[in-house]
Amino acid sequence: MSEVLWRPGLRFGSYPQKPESRLTDFEQGAAAFFDKIVKRLTRKRYSLTYVVEQVNRHAEPLRHCNEQQLTIAILALREALSRQGLTEVLMLRAFALIRETADRTLNKRHFDEQLFGGWLMINGLLAEMETGEGKTLTATLPACTAALAGIPVHVITANDYLAGRDADMLKPLYLRLGLKSGAVVDGMALEQRRKMYQNAIVHTTNKQIAFDYLRDRIEIGEDTGPLRFQYRQIRQDVTEQKHEALIMRGLCFAIIDEADSVLIDEAKTPLIITQTKPNDESPKTYGDALYLASSLFINDDFVIDAKSRDIELTSQGENTLADMAIGLGPNWKNKRWRETMVKQALIAEYCFKRNKQYILKDNKVQIIDEFTGRVMEDRSWEQGLQQMIEAKEGCLISEQREPLARISYQRFFGRYLKLAGTSGTVREVAAEMHRVYGLHAVKVPTHRISKRRLLSERIYTTQAAKQRMFLQRVNELHTLGRPILIGTGSVAESLEVSDWLEQAGLLHRVLNAEQDQHEAEIIAHAGQLNAITVATNMAGRGTDIALGLGVAELGGLHVIALNCNESRRIDRQLYGRCARQGDPGSCEAILSLEDAGLREFYSSAILKTLTGLANGDQALPAWLGNLILRLPQTYKERHQRSVRRQLSKQDKRLSRILAFSGKFE
Structure with a gap:
């Protein structure tokens, strides 16, 4: 008996997507609870040992295959997956084949932990993998397996740079498996987008794909019934009205990298597509x-x-x-x-x-x-x-703009037939992920023991004291030759820090929204001896900073955070730029009570009291500094969670109204 395939066809139509859920919040929570119990009862299937043993069993015959024999194995697997679907045996066999192919084409062989992470994702789970554990390579396992079965795959990440980088880096693997791929990024013409979405695997961002979906919804109009919609597609094919053609092939399978950023941080604002008006x-x-x-x-x-x-x-x-x-x-x-x-x-x-x-x-x-x-x-x-x-x-x-269509991320991603993802900072929002998106998070062990040294956060009473201590710290590390990554909260702050370093005679590079065209070059240099890089949150997610020759022996990359982020998860993402894949590295935060994030949260009376607890240029006690930082973050996280919940409720009300009126969106 074949498994259900999440692809265009008789079962799901020519533009597959999941019907709108009509469950109440209570019913949705109950469904998530029972789903969690089922996952626990079948946990053997989701154990690292089981997955690795089974993949290795299928991998043994492939080790001695020549290129021609490997091609025959790929074609045979593709046919089997297309006919039988994503059965457990075929998926394990696919993982073995993809790992062998990646080793030959990319010179990268999936670790056991990456096999486990990929297995979680192909089964619709959220793989919690620490920063630096190779999530991009891990995602090739479910992506290629599904694509070989004929399922259109969307690999979604947080920004255009990462989408384009990953598509280029993984293209040799995709081509060897006979899979067409591409990236949909900002600035692409409509026809070029449409062509890219015909590929088996598409790398893109949450914003790009959601807006393309809204464009399709506008084009579809009120063709609400499946038969009317099918007739419209057939008529379009016959008349070849390309200007009316839909951009995408539906919402079949999405793999979301940096899932907490895409599904949580950005889910507080609805996406609205507009048109200009006088x-x-x-x-x-x-x-x-x-x-x-x-x-x-x-x-x-x-x-x-x-x-x-x-x-x-x-x-x-x-x-x-x-x-x-x-x-x-x-x-x-x-x-x-x-x-x-x-x-x-x-x-x-x-x-x-x-x-x-x-x-x-x-x-x-x-x-x-x-x-x-x-x-x-x-x-x-x-x-x-x-x-x-x-x-x-x-x-x-x-010109002003008026709305044509809107959708929230909660509704959009809820329409995928199959959804999976990975992130290194998901534990704080795991419950919300499960309740809203039905994504159950499973921790993936690290491949090597982390050597990251997290130093205590230091909070000084004044901005002047913070600046002095910061420059002193940078001088100490720079004298040793260690590369330094300095995290700031905005373009303005990155430019201010750049001025501090310039006045101190320290050569450095700045990475912010004004230098985004030089991002790849700046990141490539950031891990070299004596490098100093000042960056906004652009360097906080998905950025792999390779260490230069001799840097590991000096202690690796050192990260300094200079601002209080809205969430502890964002702090951990920045710290995750160092000590990746078993490399050494260290991180710390240097802040002041005059920082905007703290001034906006605490009253002037509280800040004055805290100022009296430190002497001169000394930092506040470590325990107190930790408490001062965590309270605003806890408050902001709770507030953002409330905003997302309200948006979701508003979206459901709007959906019911539109459904009653007979409109498609």
């Missing part, structure tokens, strides 16, 4: 709004909630605005419109800073993803905020 307001209107905003006084006329980036006008502020707006034009007489415009101007002025939330590139305002530190091409803020920031920076005012 700008209702003139550049002068935005200028007037900014002028009025600059005339208001904080706390007297308005109050700021820094945590939610929201601003509320006081009664005094409303009256002041009404007086100042006299003579500006008819629109300014409308109280609601007037206050909305000025609030947006205040938000643009106080809550969105250049080189933190956005950069200016080619005289355009470009948004920075605060989780990855990368530019988000072709993205814009809504409700006039984009235009207000452009006016603030003196840029050409762009």
